[in-house]
Structure formats: structure tokens, C-alpha cells
Amino acid sequence: MSDDRPRIISRRDILRRAGLAGAAAVAAPAAALGAAAAPATTEPALQAQSPAAPPREAFENLTATEAELLEAIVERLVPSDQHGPGAREARAAHYIDRALGGALASSRPAYASGLAALDRYATSSRGKRFLDLPATDQDSVLIDVETGAATGFAGSSAQFFGLLLNHTRQGMFGDPYYGGNAAFVGWDLLGYPGIRTMVTPADQKALEAHELKPNHKSAYDYETFNKATAQHDLHTHEDLAHGD
């Protein structure tokens, strides 16, 4: 994607707002996101593809239509630019898809109605489905959704936009274990050097000089906080959730 494409939210905004959100997502206990239990989705969909079409991956909870639309939306919320890859490359939509089968399951109906309403609004106001609009018009649609000016939503469109943006940030800057922040692109964008169980004086100096190289490690790459622990915590929370 070229650098000159308009963006709905500036990089500076994302970075400013993401600092805390990203840190919170990183620090969240494994059970906080039930999607951790879901297996990673890396297999291309077993469906006919034209030779020119990029391979499509299966989603677990969203329909193909919803997933395609969500991918396009997150790409506009955090587009790739000269600073690095954006939310599509971070697989933020895949994070959301997985989480909708777990910790974010309560948001599944909001996605079903919200995504359908957004596409209807794009068609009624701009004459084309969201996917078929140029980037500038997609941004214009999203701004109207953000400001609550878009019609056809259950409640204010701004509420759905807030949900989308919050989950996109999680998928962009959370621990890659949960399915987003692929290849640590979100942390690299923030300049976050990675989770460390020990920081030496030399590390501290390098960090302050912005010379500490990222270690590209998930929290679950450490034995003290591993996937087995995450699964255990998840099941414990599930028991509690269904126990009363």
C-alpha cells in the first residue's frame, strides 16, 4: 500500500492511544481471552481459487462475507505506511474472529448486525458495497460510522465503531499468542522491545538509548507463563463461568 493513502486515524493517534492498550493486552492473564484455547488457523481454505487470487484463510466464527469486510475495515483503521505494516498484516481480523469464539463471544451478535449495517450504509450512501469503494470513500464511511452519523445501525453507529476500534487495537498490539500482532509487527511499530523476565543494567542503558533490540517473544515463550498455564487458567475461568 502506498504512503499517500488517506487514513481515518493517524499513526500518531494510534501510537499515542495504543501505548496503554497494548501494554494492557500484553499483561493480561491468559484466561482473559478465551480465544487462547482455539487452535491457530493457518490452513488455507480448501476452495477453488483463481490463479491470480491470493489464498484465503478460513475463519472460525465469522462468515466469509463478514471476514472479508472486517479485513477491509481494519486495514483502513491501521493502514500500512512508511512506519510499517498495518492491521491487516498484523492479522487483527483473525484475532477478532478467534476471540469471538471465546472471551469476546458476547460481541458476536454486535458484529453480525454491525457489519451488515455498515455495508448497507455504504451502499445506500455511496452507491457501492464497502469493499468496492476506493480507500478515500471507505474512510469517509468509517468516519460517519465513528461520529454516529451513519444510519441503519441498532443504536448509534458510534457504539459499533468503538467496539471495532478497541478490538482492532487488541489484535494489533496484544500478545501474538492470541492470534494478532503477527510477527510482532504491532510491538515493532510501538518500539516495544518485548517481554523480558530479567533486565540487566546494559539492557536498561540500551533501552534508554532506543538501541535495545526487540526479542520477539510472547509471554508464553517463557516457562513461568506458558501455554499450559494459559489453558489451565482458561478452564478454571470457564468452570467458574458455568458454575452458577
Next chain:
Amino acid sequence: MTSRAGICLAGLMFAAQALSFEQVTAQETSQTITVTSPTVKEGQPVPRQHTPDGRNDSPALTWSGVPSAARSLMVFCEDPDVGNPPPFVHWVVYNIPATAKGLPEALPIDPAAPLPSELAGAMQGTNGFRRPIYRGPAPPPGKPHSYHFVVYALDSIVPVKPNTPALTRAELLDATKGHIVGRGELVAIYERK
């Protein structure tokens, strides 16, 4: 519906606040500017393409009667029927060259995109949605609101500090006190069912 009727519909409180704003600007205004548009007509509904029910593009405006003392112009689109305090601001453009005869339709919504060359030096200010772009009328269903496309002529250029947010209508009115040498407006309405 006329703009006056629209203000009345909005309630006495809003009307009173809008009136106080008119009084403030009238103190400084020395010459009336005539504002027209190829699409927006006085007292008529704002065309759909300038609202979020359509493409939400900014309308083209033209003006005449700019005083010879003018060095720059600024344009607001404001709804005196809402806002805390009123008016709610939909659009702000400032430091428009005094030689400009109007604004073209559909100014860019990307803040990084340049404005047309005939507007060199002009900037879009921060609107009520906290964005430096045009966002058209989207009143809550119930009754029509009035939308004032206001053009000011200034005998100065608004100082712009680098790396600071685009100015708001309130900041601009404050910064231009004593420098307004002309004013005109085009008033249309919009209603959502």
C-alpha cells in the same frame, strides 16, 4: 422553511444563544459578502450529497463583495440549533486567499492531502467532531435544523504554529477579533425522518 423559522423550531434557548453570536459578529462586520452555491440554496434542504445520507462531500461555495481591505477569508458551516454551547460546527476553513472567489466541491478528507492550488495557504480547521474536515448535516430525527455557511473577510492572516492542531471556530473568532472586515452567509436546512 426559512432560516428564521428553523431557529424558532429549535427552541428559545438555542435561538437566544445564536442571537448573541450574531450580535458579537455584527459588532465587527463592516461589509456584507454575498454567499452562493451551485448546489446549496437559501432556505432549501441541503442536497443529500453534502450529508452523510449521501457522499458527505463539502459543497462548492462562491462569494462576492469581499472588501478590498481583505487579506484572507475564513468559512464556517455551523448549526445554531445544537451544540454545547451552540453552534455545532461542521466545517472550518481559514487563511483562504482573499483573491479566491469560492471553494470547490469535495475538499479532501485526508488532512495530509493538499488543497487546490487556488487556495494556497488555506487550512481546514477542527470541526465539532474534532476533525479537520467537512462533515455534513446529520440532525436527529424530529425537526429540521438550519445550517449556516458563513464567510468572513479578514484584514489579516491567521498565524499558524507548526505542529499544532488545526484551529477551531472558537479559537479563530478569538484570534480574529478586530480583524473582521466583511461577513456573509448562506442558510439552508436539513431534516432526517
